[in-house]
Amino acid sequence: MYTTLISAADLAGHIDNPAWVIVDCRHDLMNPSAGREAYAAGHLPHALFADIETELSGAKRGADGVFRGRHPLPVRADLIATLRSWGIDEDSQVIAYDAHGGMFAARLWWMLRWVGHPAVAVLDGGLAAWQAAGLALSTAAPVARSGGITERSPLVTTVSAADVLDNIDGGKRVVLDARAADRFRGENETIDPVGGHIPGAKNHFFKDNLGPDGRFKDAAQLKAELAPLVGNPSDAIMQCGSGVTACHNLLALEVAGLPGAALYPGSWSEWCADPARPLATGT
Incomplete structure (x- = not known):
């Protein structure tokens, strides 16, 4: 189980493992569409895309109308639904990556721990490390199956x-x-x-x-x-x-x-x- 970081070489050895879920977390705080555009241009094989603004954040205002910040946490049940839509199960090894030193991938790493899932790691060096190792990218959009992850006690x-x-x-x-x-x-x-x-x-x-x-x-x-x-x-x-x-x-x-x-x-x-x-x- 990888719980913090994983190298490009180690990830390459599991890239076709159906029990592993790879998630592209690229984003640009000044241009919210940049991450999805970069994903479409090329991503790690089998990787799904996570939208920081809509999938890894919740409503900016609470039911009382009070502002909760630019990227407040979503409702935990909503996050579980998103994770299931990515095919994440209780025993899935999840790998998050970006092209920004892990600044966005670490958000998904923490959020999975927030719902009690320990098997999550960040690709050390991100997309650049993958490409530096001579590993290929893909433009194919994978179809995720339905996952069965459930909410457990937080690890954070x-x-x-x-x-x-x-x-x-x-x-x-x-x-x-x-x-x-x-x-x-x-x-x-x-x-x-x-x-x-x-x-x-x-x-x-x-x-x-x-x-x-x-x-x-x-x-x-x-x-x-x-x-x-x-x-x-x-x-x-x-x-x-x-x-x-x-x-x-x-x-x-x-x-x-x-x-x-x-x-x-x-x-x-x-x-x-x-x-x-x-x-x-x-x-």
């Missing part, structure tokens, strides 16, 4: 905006922000019209989890870099702009042997939508 934890707010005064939990430094400081109005970060948060850009080759750093290096930031992982909260790239830091922590951190799904996009919540800028 989440926190709400209220939990994060309560933590600001007590300061017992570390909040780690996965956005780029300029967004954390509040200097990128194109992506974050309301700039800044949660008071007391630390910054660890998700791309810092990767080596020059676009693959994840090894476990020892990740542990050396992340452990001083998070302290006790069980007391750490991962967040980003909208709960997507925070999952990359969660994956890196898992690879490093530092499991247990929680995700704040609404992240900055939900947090800053309420002017009553405090914010900080700069470093």
